[in-house]
Each structure stands twice: as C-alpha cells, then as structure tokens.
Amino acid sequence: MSAVIESHDDHHHGPAKGLTRWLFTTNHKDIGTLYLWFSFTMFLIGGAMALVIRAELFQPGMQIVEPEFYNQMLTLHGLIMVFGAVMPAFVGLANWLVPMMVGAPDMALPRMNNLSFWILPFAFLMMLSSLFMEGGAPNFGWTFYAPLSTTYAPPSVTFFIFSVHILGASSIMGAINVIVTIMNMRAPGMTLMKMPLFVWSWLITAYLLIAVMPVLAGAVTMMLMDIHFGTSFFNAAGGGDPVLFQHIFWFFGHPEVYIMILPAFGIVSHIISTFSRKELFGYSSMVWAMVSIAILSFVVWAHHMFTVGMPLAAELFFMWATMLIAVPTGVKVFNWVATMFRGSITYETPMLFAIAFVVLFTIGGFSGLMLAITPADFQYHDTYFVVAHFHYVLVPGAIFSIMAAVYYWLPKWCGNMYDERLGRLHFWLSFIGVNVTFFPQHFIGLAGMPRRIPDYALQFADWNMVSTVGAFLFGASQILFLFIVVRTVMGGKKATPEVWEGAQGLEWTVDSPPPYHTFSTPPEVK
Amino acid sequence: MSTYEKYYVPEQSRFPIYAATSLFILVMGAASTINALGQPDSMSKYILYAGLASFGATLFFWFRKVVQEHLAGLDSAQLNQSFVYGMAWFIFSEVMFFAAFFGALFYVRTFSVPWLGGEGEKGLANMLWENFQSTWPLLTTPDLGAAYTVPEKSMSFPGWDKILTWLPLWNTIVLLSSSVTVHMAHINLKAANKNKFNIWLGVTVSLAIFFVFLQALEYYEAYEHYGLTLNSGIYGSTFFMLTGFHGFHVMMGGLMLSVMLIRSVFYNHFKPDPHEHFGFEAASWYWHFVDVVWVMLFMFVYIL
Structure with missing residues (x-):
C-alpha cells in the first residue's frame, strides 16, 4: 500500500494468493470473473423464484404459495434477473474482454472497477433480506408502479429503494469505466471504426447506462419522499400523477432493455463471423444500427403505457417511433444472415447459441412489433403475450448470447477447452426448454390470460402446464451448464492461443489463458 | 500516440471494499432510520452515522492516496x-439526475395539473375534485387541502x-458571480499567479457558503412565514426537491472547492500546466454545472 508501485516492465507478476486476491483486486480479469460468478449465482436464485411461479401456475387454483408470497417472488424474480443476472453478466464480459480487445493493460480506473463490483453483493443482500422483514419483500412487480409501490407498499420498500440507489451507483461507475477505457485506452492505430463490435456495443450501452440510471435514482427518490416525507409526486390529490411515475420509470426502462440487448448484438456478431469463417457483413451498418437503436430508445418509452390514458397524439407518436426501431434491428438481423450466407459454417456450441439467438430474438422482435401497434396493444396489454414477448428477447436473446459468449471465450479465459458434446447437449436442452416454456405463453396471452396473477381460469390450464414443464427443463439444464463450466475451469484439453479457426481480434493473439496483465505494451493495430 | 508502458495500474487496494462495505452500512442505516421515523428511541440512526463516518473516511483516504500518487509522478x-x-461523464450523469426532476416539473405543469383542473384532452380528470381549478404556482391542492397543508x-x-x-434574485447574483470568480482563479492559476489564484478561489468558497446561507434563509421563510412545505402538494414537492438537490450539490461543489483551496494554500499543490491541476479543474467544472442548474431553476421554478 505504499506509494511505490512495481514497475510494469515486470510481466511475470501474477495474482495475489487467497481470498484477498478477490477482495482487493484491481485486475480487470479478476473483476470480470467476480461479475460472471455473481451473475450466475443470481441467475440461479432468480431462476428458483421463477420455478416457484411456474410451479404455482402448473394448475389453476392455489396450491403451493400464498398470493402475497407469489407477488414477492414475481417482483424479486424480475429485479434479480434484470439487475443481478443480465446486467452484471454483460459488465463481467466487458471487464474481461474490452481491455484485451482494445489492447489496453487494464480498465482505465481499476480501483473504481472493484468498487462497482463489490457494491452488487451488498445491494442484493439488502434486497433479499427484505424477504424476512415484517410485511414481506417488495410485492409490486419489477416495474414498481405507484401507488402500489408507495401508498400500498410494505415497509421493506425503503430498503428496496436504497438498494436500487446503490445498484445505480455501481452501474454508473461501471459504465464510466468502460467508456473511459474505450475512449482513452485503445492501442495505437485502432480507430473507432476498427473497434471490434463487442467494444462498440459496450460503448453505446455505457452511454445509455449513464444517461438513464440517474433517472431511475430520481424515480426511487420521489417514491421515498412520497412515502415518508409528505410530497405528492405520484398522488393526484396533491396535484401529482401516478402516471408520472410510469413516464419516469419507462424513460429509464426502455433504454434499460436495450442495455440488456446491445452487448448481445456485439457478441453474436463476433461468433457468427468466426464460425462462418467470413468477415462480418456490413460492419459499419452494424455500428450505425446500434447507434440508431440507442437514440430511438429515448423516444419510445410510452409504448409501455398505451392503456394508461394518454392523449391520442402521444399514442400515435410512440407507436410510430417504436415501429421505426424495426428498421435498424432488421439491418442487424439481415447482416447476420448475410454473414452466414455461403460461409463455411460449423456448429460448435457458441455458434448454436448464436444462431438460436438470431431466430428466437427475431421472434421476440416481431411480437414486439405487434405490441407496438396501439389499437392491438389495447388487447395484448398486461397479458401473457407481453410476458412471452419480453422473455423471448431476454432469455433466448440476452441470456443465450451470454452463454454463447461463455462458451466462445471460456477457453481463452481458463486455457482449457470445454466438452463439445456436453455443450451441445446443454444447448439443445436449453433451446427446447425455452421454447416449451415461452411459446405457449403467446397463445394463453392472446386468449386473454392476465400476467402477474397466481390463479387463472380453466381454459388456460393446458398451456400453463406445458409451460411449467418447459421451465423445469430449462432450469435443470442450467445445472448442466454449471457443471460444464466448472469442469472446464478445473481442467481439460489445452486451448491454443487462437482457440477457434478464423477468430479475429487482439484477444486471440495472446496465450490461453492470457497473462495476468495483458498488453502492458500496446500492440500496433493496422 | 499513447505510451502506456507508463499507464499506472494500481496494485491491490483496500479502498474499494471498504467503500462498498461502508456504503452498505450507510444505506442500511438510512433505510432503517427512515422506517423508524417517529420512534425517537430507535438506534438505527447510529448505524447511519457509522456508515456516513466510515464512508467519508474511506473517500478521504482514497482521494489522498490518488493525490499522493500524482505527487509521486x-x-x-x-x-x-x-x-x-x-x-x-460523471457530470453528465448528474445532468440526467436533474433531468428527472425537471421532467416531473414540466409534466405536472403541462399535463397533470391542467387535466385535474378540467383543461386539455384529459380534462375528464376534473371529475375527481370538481371544485379544483388549475393554477401555477399551485397554492391549493386538487383535494383543496384535505390531506395537505396549503401554502x-x-x-x-x-x-x-x-x-x-x-431572495432568489440575490441567490442568482451570488452564484453567477461565483462562477466568474472560479474562472478568474483558473486564469490566474494558468498564468502562475498563485496568490491571486488562492484569493479568487477563497472568494468563490465564501460565495458558496453565502449562497447556502441565503438558501437556508429562504427555506426558513417558506416554512415559517409562507406555510410552504414538502407537504404542500406538487408545487411544494417540486420546489423543495429541485432546490434541495441543487443546494445539496452546491454543498458538495463547495466542499470540493474548499479541499482544493486547502491543498493550494497549505500544501502548495497545483501548477500552471493543465496536467498539474486537474483536481481543481474538475471541481470548477462541477461548480459551473451547479451554476447552470441554478439558472434553469431560476427560470422554470421561480420566474416562468
């Protein structure tokens, strides 16, 4: 801890020993690993909650849990998956990959990087501890609409609010770190338009995070003031408006859903290009498509609120603006397909996940288009159709891309190849599980089953049963994923530096596993 | 271009985990204290104080370390x-934080209050409280003060x-002047006039303190003489939250500038080269940002 540091000409410096390595680390690879394991833990906890939900919905009527507890599971499942599983997983990938991809020695602000991570376990400890508080955990859904989350909230909402505050601080610091690393630490010769697409996707994601996490902080602060200090932001009796909450929340919330998908676009672009053994088709259009999606994400938020009673002009504006997003998204999907066209494709596990991503994410995108049509949305709103839509873009979308990334880069990270047969088995089980779970939800949604209820009418029974079976299959197959990853980290066939035939990028020029400090001297990029 | 054999990647550090732990104590204490409001014998506030103290101490030692590293080259x-x-980028995130509250202000002024008063496309909302008429500043509430204290x-x-x-006019004059004085300090720093730098920076810090004093006076007037409180409906809510968060940021900015003043006067930090005074420059950016927020407040909260 003295002011004297080791010279960085010393390339043989390795990690510290023991627990303090992880507590005090400033190394982007260590922090990336922490993020990824944390995210996987949260994925299993949030997944267990999803299984409680699905078990209750296996049959109509109340069987397993009380409605009040069901609501708590529903709320915590959403919050944990969004803030605990998907976002930290992408930050973990950014930590591992961005410095290596741009040829930097580490993240730009290494100590702040560690702080960003270590806030997360505390924040979720706080959020989960609310399960044991008087009145139970938050029960108002992950969107925490007022007045459910203000006037009618359990006392633990205060802990939820502060937990969201520090989660936001963590995200903002993490995003600043990524942005500064990309802007300031690129190797000589790596111009913006030579950056790998994963780096581009994270540059845009980080910008979105810095723009909207403070708005979320504002929203929960207003809740806190309304609940405890007599303000009336979300109370019409004082001149406020509960709908104001929805506007502020979704001004955060819509960019937030792109925060959870843009890094996936980057990952999938890398993987499809590698396993098609072709340059990515339309690199610059991919970049501009992501930029367009990010800009549009700020002007579409009220498509989540079509039935709330907005003026007609607003309904129309948000409908057209939302449908406009299909254009850049379509550019991306066609570019991925064009990359595969006439490629020498092989179907290793990452490629299977990536192709499934393209197909299933597109299904989620199309149901999004259906929901964007205001008059149609009056029918779909708050039904299981919406649940099916966003689970299609988040599970076989974001989560599949994270799994694809783990299979693709894990040999680079730990130096061992995973078991290809087990990997493919994991893929097929997940693929079948996810579709059996979520595809039937389109049907019951269109038939009118409302979301967020523990009981339902008899006519929805069959497809709910199917959906529950699929959910348990999907959940169980993630234990296989855990097994595969642990086994690969422990040992296995040694990976070469390139790992994959035809993989492009600076991270494939260093050993597998890479030295603890990569690129102490910047590489030359031509 | 970049030469980063020299890029300083710090070795292991205890600061982040201390900061995360104390932040956790701080927010647990804050949430418990708030939930226990009205129970004067609650011990929660001591958790809050412990969190505040340990978080502040961690930041102090962390920043001190960064300064030492800079001095060690x-x-x-x-x-x-x-x-x-x-x-x-941090200042940009702060801009977006204020954007949420300004957005709320615009929304209630343009939509929800007029609708509740029967105007506009959703004027049907007037059926809730038929005697309510929309005005701004809203000196009553739609429920005509039934659940609120009307100013x-x-x-x-x-x-x-x-x-x-x-008062707000004087506040504006004080804060705008302080933006000028902090800029004068910067000019003198770059011209290597260390004494003038200290003086201008000292004037800036004094103006910051004076601003906070005037703001406190205004709050006292509001609570004691105008009957305007947090509980006065949406006008009081937006007024106190916007000016309150702004005032809090003034205190933070003033604290930053004070630290810079102490560093300059007692430790002779900062040299004309931009690389040798970014700590001060960052604080001055923050100060200008706080000033711009005030100009927006003056326009949209006080005048229009």
Whole structure:
C-alpha cells in the first residue's frame, strides 16, 4: 500500500494468493470473473423464484404459495434477473474482454472497477433480506408502479429503494469505466471504426447506462419522499400523477432493455463471423444500427403505457417511433444472415447459441412489433403475450448470447477447452426448454390470460402446464451448464492461443489463458 | 500516440471494499432510520452515522492516496486524460439526475395539473375534485387541502416593486458571480499567479457558503412565514426537491472547492500546466454545472 508501485516492465507478476486476491483486486480479469460468478449465482436464485411461479401456475387454483408470497417472488424474480443476472453478466464480459480487445493493460480506473463490483453483493443482500422483514419483500412487480409501490407498499420498500440507489451507483461507475477505457485506452492505430463490435456495443450501452440510471435514482427518490416525507409526486390529490411515475420509470426502462440487448448484438456478431469463417457483413451498418437503436430508445418509452390514458397524439407518436426501431434491428438481423450466407459454417456450441439467438430474438422482435401497434396493444396489454414477448428477447436473446459468449471465450479465459458434446447437449436442452416454456405463453396471452396473477381460469390450464414443464427443463439444464463450466475451469484439453479457426481480434493473439496483465505494451493495430 | 508502458495500474487496494462495505452500512442505516421515523428511541440512526463516518473516511483516504500518487509522478498524461473523461461523464450523469426532476416539473405543469383542473384532452380528470381549478404556482391542492397543508404564498417572482427583497434574485447574483470568480482563479492559476489564484478561489468558497446561507434563509421563510412545505402538494414537492438537490450539490461543489483551496494554500499543490491541476479543474467544472442548474431553476421554478 505504499506509494511505490512495481514497475510494469515486470510481466511475470501474477495474482495475489487467497481470498484477498478477490477482495482487493484491481485486475480487470479478476473483476470480470467476480461479475460472471455473481451473475450466475443470481441467475440461479432468480431462476428458483421463477420455478416457484411456474410451479404455482402448473394448475389453476392455489396450491403451493400464498398470493402475497407469489407477488414477492414475481417482483424479486424480475429485479434479480434484470439487475443481478443480465446486467452484471454483460459488465463481467466487458471487464474481461474490452481491455484485451482494445489492447489496453487494464480498465482505465481499476480501483473504481472493484468498487462497482463489490457494491452488487451488498445491494442484493439488502434486497433479499427484505424477504424476512415484517410485511414481506417488495410485492409490486419489477416495474414498481405507484401507488402500489408507495401508498400500498410494505415497509421493506425503503430498503428496496436504497438498494436500487446503490445498484445505480455501481452501474454508473461501471459504465464510466468502460467508456473511459474505450475512449482513452485503445492501442495505437485502432480507430473507432476498427473497434471490434463487442467494444462498440459496450460503448453505446455505457452511454445509455449513464444517461438513464440517474433517472431511475430520481424515480426511487420521489417514491421515498412520497412515502415518508409528505410530497405528492405520484398522488393526484396533491396535484401529482401516478402516471408520472410510469413516464419516469419507462424513460429509464426502455433504454434499460436495450442495455440488456446491445452487448448481445456485439457478441453474436463476433461468433457468427468466426464460425462462418467470413468477415462480418456490413460492419459499419452494424455500428450505425446500434447507434440508431440507442437514440430511438429515448423516444419510445410510452409504448409501455398505451392503456394508461394518454392523449391520442402521444399514442400515435410512440407507436410510430417504436415501429421505426424495426428498421435498424432488421439491418442487424439481415447482416447476420448475410454473414452466414455461403460461409463455411460449423456448429460448435457458441455458434448454436448464436444462431438460436438470431431466430428466437427475431421472434421476440416481431411480437414486439405487434405490441407496438396501439389499437392491438389495447388487447395484448398486461397479458401473457407481453410476458412471452419480453422473455423471448431476454432469455433466448440476452441470456443465450451470454452463454454463447461463455462458451466462445471460456477457453481463452481458463486455457482449457470445454466438452463439445456436453455443450451441445446443454444447448439443445436449453433451446427446447425455452421454447416449451415461452411459446405457449403467446397463445394463453392472446386468449386473454392476465400476467402477474397466481390463479387463472380453466381454459388456460393446458398451456400453463406445458409451460411449467418447459421451465423445469430449462432450469435443470442450467445445472448442466454449471457443471460444464466448472469442469472446464478445473481442467481439460489445452486451448491454443487462437482457440477457434478464423477468430479475429487482439484477444486471440495472446496465450490461453492470457497473462495476468495483458498488453502492458500496446500492440500496433493496422 | 499513447505510451502506456507508463499507464499506472494500481496494485491491490483496500479502498474499494471498504467503500462498498461502508456504503452498505450507510444505506442500511438510512433505510432503517427512515422506517423508524417517529420512534425517537430507535438506534438505527447510529448505524447511519457509522456508515456516513466510515464512508467519508474511506473517500478521504482514497482521494489522498490518488493525490499522493500524482505527487509521486505515477500518473501519466494518459491517466490524467482518464480522469478528465471520467469527470465529464460523471457530470453528465448528474445532468440526467436533474433531468428527472425537471421532467416531473414540466409534466405536472403541462399535463397533470391542467387535466385535474378540467383543461386539455384529459380534462375528464376534473371529475375527481370538481371544485379544483388549475393554477401555477399551485397554492391549493386538487383535494383543496384535505390531506395537505396549503401554502399562503409561492416563491415566484413577486413583482418589480418587491424585487430587491426577493431572495432568489440575490441567490442568482451570488452564484453567477461565483462562477466568474472560479474562472478568474483558473486564469490566474494558468498564468502562475498563485496568490491571486488562492484569493479568487477563497472568494468563490465564501460565495458558496453565502449562497447556502441565503438558501437556508429562504427555506426558513417558506416554512415559517409562507406555510410552504414538502407537504404542500406538487408545487411544494417540486420546489423543495429541485432546490434541495441543487443546494445539496452546491454543498458538495463547495466542499470540493474548499479541499482544493486547502491543498493550494497549505500544501502548495497545483501548477500552471493543465496536467498539474486537474483536481481543481474538475471541481470548477462541477461548480459551473451547479451554476447552470441554478439558472434553469431560476427560470422554470421561480420566474416562468
């Protein structure tokens, strides 16, 4: 801890020993690993909650849990998956990959990087501890609409609010770190338009995070003031408006859903290009498509609120603006397909996940288009159709891309190849599980089953049963994923530096596993 | 271009985990204290104090370490550039935080209050409280004060005859002047006039303290003489939250500038080269940002 540091000409410096390595680390690879394991833990906890939900919905009527507890599971499942599983997983990938991809020695602000991570376990400890508080955990859904989350909230909402505050601080610091690393630490010769697409996707994601996490902080602060200090932001009796909450929340919330998908676009672009053994088709259009999606994400938020009673002009504006997003998204999907066209494709596990991503994410995108049509949305709103839509873009979308990334880069990270047969088995089980779970939800949604209820009418029974079976299959197959990853980290066939035939990028020029400090001297990029 | 054999990647550090732990104690304490409001014998506030103290101490030692590293010559121009970008993006995040509250203000003024008063496309909302008429500043509430304490007066522009006793005008003058003085300090620093730098910076800090004093006076007036409180409906809510968060940021900015003043006067830090005074420059950026927020507040909260 003295002011004297080791010279960085010393390339043989390795990690510290023991627990303090992880507590005090400033190394982007260590922090990336922490993020990824944390995210996987949260994925299993949030997944267990999803299984409680699905078990209750296996049959109509109340069987397993009380409605009040069901609501708590529903709320915590959403919050944990969004803030605990998907976002930290992408930050973990950014930590591992961005410095290596741009040829930097580490993240730009290494100590702040560690702080960003270590806030997360505390924040979720706080959020989960609310399960044991008087009145139970938050029960108002992950969107925490007022007045459910203000006037009618359990006392633990205060802990939820502060937990969201520090989660936001963590995200903002993490995003600043990524942005500064990309802007300031690129190797000589790596111009913006030579950056790998994963780096581009994270540059845009980080910008979105810095723009909207403070708005979320504002929203929960207003809740806190309304609940405890007599303000009336979300109370019409004082001149406020509960709908104001929805506007502020979704001004955060819509960019937030792109925060959870843009890094996936980057990952999938890398993987499809590698396993098609072709340059990515339309690199610059991919970049501009992501930029367009990010800009549009700020002007579409009220498509989540079509039935709330907005003026007609607003309904129309948000409908057209939302449908406009299909254009850049379509550019991306066609570019991925064009990359595969006439490629020498092989179907290793990452490629299977990536192709499934393209197909299933597109299904989620199309149901999004259906929901964007205001008059149609009056029918779909708050039904299981919406649940099916966003689970299609988040599970076989974001989560599949994270799994694809783990299979693709894990040999680079730990130096061992995973078991290809087990990997493919994991893929097929997940693929079948996810579709059996979520595809039937389109049907019951269109038939009118409302979301967020523990009981339902008899006519929805069959497809709910199917959906529950699929959910348990999907959940169980993630234990296989855990097994595969642990086994690969422990040992296995040694990976070469390139790992994959035809993989492009600076991270494939260093050993597998890479030295603890990569690129102490910047590489030359031509 | 970049030469980063020299990029300083610190060795293991205890600061982050201390900061995360104390932040956790701080927010647990804050949430428990708030939930126990009205129970004076609750011990929760001591958790809050412990969190505040340990978090503040961690930040103090962390920043001190960064300053020491700078003085030891460990930071390259490139690392300095990381701080420059980092501060800029941090200020952008603060802009978005205020945007949420300004957005709420615009929304209630343009939509929800007029609708509740029966105007506009969703004027049907008037059926909730039929006697309510929309005005701004809203000196009553839609429920006509049933659940709220209605103020007698607003903080808005009182007319030209009373302009000289109108506190927000003086606040504006004080804060705008402080932006000029901090800029004067910067000019003198770059011209290597260390004494003048200290004086101008000292004037800036004094103006910051004076601003906070005037703001406290205004709050006292509001609570004691106008009956305007947090509980006065949406006008009081937006007024106190916007000016309150702004005031809090003034205190933070004032604290930063004070630290810079102490560093300059007692430790002779900062040299004319931009690489040698970014700590001060970052604080001055923050100060200008706080000033711009005030100009927006003056326009949209007090005048229009």
